[in-house]
Amino acid sequence: MNGLRASRSVLPSLSKIIIPLNMPTAAATRKRKQKELFPHKVTSVTEIIPGVYDFQIERQFDFIPGQVVAVAISHDDEPRLYSIASATTDSRMRLLFDINPRGLLTPKLPLMTPGDTLLVSIPFGRFTATHDAAWWIATGTGIAPFISMALSGYHMDKQLLHGARTPAEFYFADLFKEKLEERYLRFATVENSPEIQKGRLTTYLRTLEELPLDIKYYLCGNANMVVEVRDILIEKKVPFANIVSEIYF
Numbered sequence: 001m002n003g004l005r006a007s008r009s010v011l012p013s014l015s016k017i018i019i020p021l022n023m024p025t026a027a028a029t030r031k032r033k034q035k036e037l038f039p040h041k042v043t044s045v046t047e048i049i050p051g052v053y054d055f056q057i058e059r060q061f062d063f064i065p066g067q068v069v070a071v072a073i074s075h076d077d078e079p080r081l082y083s084i085a086s087a088t089t090d091s092r093m094r095l096l097f098d099i100n101p102r103g104l105l106t107p108k109l110p111l112m113t114p115g116d117t118l119l120v121s122i123p124f125g126r127f128t129a130t131h132d133a134a135w136w137i138a139t140g141t142g143i144a145p146f147i148s149m150a151l152s153g154y155h156m157d158k159q160l161l162h163g164a165r166t167p168a169e170f171y172f173a174d175l176f177k178e179k180l181e182e183r184y185l186r187f188a189t190v191e192n193s194p195e196i197q198k199g200r201l202t203t204y205l206r207t208l209e210e211l212p213l214d215i216k217y218y219l220c221g222n223a224n225m226v227v228e229v230r231d232i233l234i235e236k237k238v239p240f241a242n243i244v245s246e247i248y249f
């Protein structure tokens with residue numbers, strides 16, 4: 001009896017605790033804001049190779065190179081995420097995407113014209129640039145965050161490994177050649193050219209006897225590449241904490 005009384009007397013105070021727990025935390029508020037979409041004017045839509053677009057909008061928010069935005073055409077659509085591929089100082093914000101023919105959003109984006117409205121979130125994400133030494137590793141449009149980092153002055157002490165099928169898919173190659181010089185390595189699986197190694201970047205990584213262990217490795221692109229590279233780095237004793245990944249799914 002005494003025990004029952006004791007537990008009853010505890011109940012009101014528990015419910016008092018539960019109410020504050022349900023109140024929005026700073027993290028929950030941040031998450032809700034990330035989902036909020038704001039109208040942005042489209043400024044240009046350029047097909048850079050068949051099926052791949054440089055898509056620019058007016059920039060409304062500051063960001064850290066490497067961050068993403070959520071994008072939709074209508075408030076009824078589930079937003080998709082895109083890495084920002086422009087400089088922090090640019091008045092426009094560039095997104096780089098390839099068309100997924102069966103996708104909801106990407107087949108519609110190239111139909112937009114300057115002056116149209118795209119719904120875009122506040123930039124967010126933890127795949128962010130630092131000035132510390134690092135290797136950047138990307139496939140396909142996974143190069144987007146590194147374009148932003150290079151254009152925003154984060155290219156010192158960086159080495160970039162970019163993998164693609166064909167040489168045409170090395171978007172912004174001139175930028176990386178200028179900023180990184182011989183620290184810009186390209187791997188094409190289908191063709192090669194004097195400046196481009198034939199084969200996959202994962203094969204190249206496996207051939208390296210030793211990797212620097214005290215730097216960060218930024219991996220960005222499709223899940224297969226990111227998971228494979230992560231496994232290779234771990235096999236080669238790179239601490240897990242030094243691997244920063246952004247998977248495009």
Ligand SMILES: Cc1cc2nc3c(=O)[nH]c(=O)nc-3n(C[C@H](O)[C@H](O)[C@H](O)COP(=O)(O)OP(=O)(O)OC[C@H]3O[C@@H](n4cnc5c(N)ncnc54)[C@H](O)[C@@H]3O)c2cc1C
Binds near residue numbers: 080097102142248
């Ligand atoms: C953090 C992050 C950053 C990204 N950054 C970029 C970037 O910079 N550039 C870029 O090009 N992409 C990026 N992506 C990928 C991007 O968000 C989209 O997923 C991609 O552009 C496809 O969008 P979509 O709406 O056209 O296709 P979706 O509608 O998402 O469809 C993709 C595929 O899934 C299939 N599918 C869709 N719904 C279903 C379903 N219910 N059941 C079965 N199959 C289904 C479709 O048939 C299609 O083949 C990023 C993703 C993430 C997570």
